[in-house]
Amino acid sequence: MKFFRFFKSLQAKYLLIIFIAIFVVQISLLISAFILFNTGVDTFEHDYAGVEDKWHQDAGDMENVSEEAVMAHFQKWKQAYPDAGMFWVNDNGQLSAELDSVEDLPAEWGAADTAQFIKDRYNGNPFTVVAFLGQEGNQGFIVLELPRAVMDNVTSDRIWIYSVTFLVLIVLFMMVSLIFFRQIRKRLLNLQQAMAIRDVDNLPVVTDVKKDDEIGELETAFNNMVNELRESREREQEEEQLRRELIANLSHDLRTPLTKMRALTDAITKENLSQDGHQAVQRLEGSIDSIDRLIENLMSYTLLTASKLNYQPEKTDVIRHVRSSVASWYPLFEQENFEIDVHLEPFETNDWQIDPLWMDRVLDNLLQNVIRYAKDGRYIGVFTETTSDYDAIIITDRGPGMDNKGPEKGAGIGLSIVDMMVRQMGLDWDVKSDERGTAVRIKKHRKQNVGASIDINDQW
Structure with missing residues (x-):
């Protein structure tokens, strides 16, 4: 395999x-x-030694030497070397056949003429080969003259x-x-492109496996990873849905006994109670209210994370809205002996595009935190602030600050709800806190460069 x-x-x-x-x-x-x-009629080596050997061999193999035979031999070589010149001097020293000689040749050849000719052509140009005809070499000699440029070009x-x-x-x-x-x-x-592409669930998409090779194996591994991610996302969504349903059912189930407890406390208050008894009932009612608010926060947080909390923005006079919301908390702050300082100056534009119910929820969470965690400071301040970049609502206290580890610690759901609601309404917010107190700003930027800057302490 x-x-x-x-x-x-x-x-x-x-x-x-x-x-x-x-x-x-x-x-x-x-x-x-x-x-x-x-190539050619016969085999010719296209170099000096090969040409010379072949000329001698053909001359020695020639039989029945005659002018016709010699000329036929010359024609054969002429086909291989068109620029070549050849001639035959017979055994009587007479020039008997000639084909395109390089220069004029004498009709009669003696021994001295032959020797001088060989001497002049030795290593000269044209390249000259002299060969004797016949097996005995007694039929005269034939001469091949070939320009060296031809040989060099070949x-x-x-x-x-x-x-x-x-x-x-x-x-x-x-x-x-x-x-x-x-x-x-x-x-x-x-x-790579398949890795960069995302589907509606923000997961990579599978790619086509075209060949069964190393890249094909890589594509198959990538597809397996995508399928595993998709299955994991589906399981996560199923678990998230179960968690939301559990929280919703739990919130509903908890409200039923709380309603009964409120009814029982009302019945108890109608009885003849001592001063300590009345105080105990009041503390019990306060605890019931705290549990109810925690359940409400948990339910709201679940709906917000699922994007199922109804959001209906409208133009709202934010100054009037904040003043009305703070006024509803006056009795509670007075009961706790808080110094209340509210100074709300109008903005250039008081109309903010917000959901009034969501803004009430944001303000309620922040004011409730002041009562729960900044009670020692006995101070609540609500102001407006206008800069060149934003308009803001400021809620301040003189508590120990968010870094203080008090006896009560929350899960941070209250401020998480504030953060999600503020962002959804297109606003911004930040928190500044130290041992002298805490200041929360809810901002409406003049330019839409919002982005919350907050380090949420778990006690809030």
Whole structure:
């Protein structure tokens, strides 16, 4: 199985390309050599030694020497070397046949003429070969004259053909390799794009597996990961839905006994109670109210995270709205002996696009936190602030600050609700807190560059 998978791999494909390239190079060079060295009527070596040996061999093999036979021999060589010149001097020293000689030749040749001719042409130009005819060498001699430029050009042409052939093969190998790697790169880029694409659940999408090779295995692994992420997201959504339903049902179930407890406390207050009894009932009612608010916060937080809490923004006079909300808390602050300082100056534009019920919820959570965690300061201040960047509602206290670890600690749901509601209404907010107190600003920016800057302490 592994053996067959290897042949499907990219490594095997590239090794095959290299093997074919080497094989084609060898075959092509052999074919080129065969074509170059096996052209013409007979086999002629296109170099000096080869031409000289072949001329001597043909001269020695010639039988029945005659003018016609010699001229036929000359014509055969003329086909291979069109620029060549040839002539025959017979055994009587007479010039008997001539074909395109380089220069005028004497009609009669003596021993001295022959010796001088050989001496003049030795290593000269044209390249000259003198060969005796017949097996005995007694039929005179034939001469081949070939310009050296022709021989040099033949050699140069051969080198050029070899070079071009080799270069073409190299280019072909590079092109095949380039196509091979471009296909790999294209598939990797497709996989990269698939990783960057997100569906409606913000998960990557699966990609097509086109080939069973290393990249195909990578694509398959990526698809398996996407499927596992999708299954994990589905399980998470199911668990989240169960959690929300559990919280909703729990909130409903808890409100039923709280209602009964309120009814019982009302009945108890109608009885003849001592002063301590009345105080105990009041503390019990306060605890019931606190539990009710916690349940309400938990329910609101669950709905907010699920984006199911009804949001109905409208133009609202925020100054009047804040003043009305704070006024509803006056009796509670007076009961706790708070110094109440409210100073609300109008903004340039008092109309904010907010949900009045959501704003009430934000203010109630912040004011409730002041009563719960800043009671020692006995101070609550509500002001307005206007800068070049924003208009703001400020709620301040003189408590121990958010860094103080008091005996009561919350889960942070109250401020989490404030944060989500403020953001949803297009507002911003921040908190500054130290041992001298806490200041919360709810801002409406003149430019929409909102972004809450708060470090929510768990006691809030």
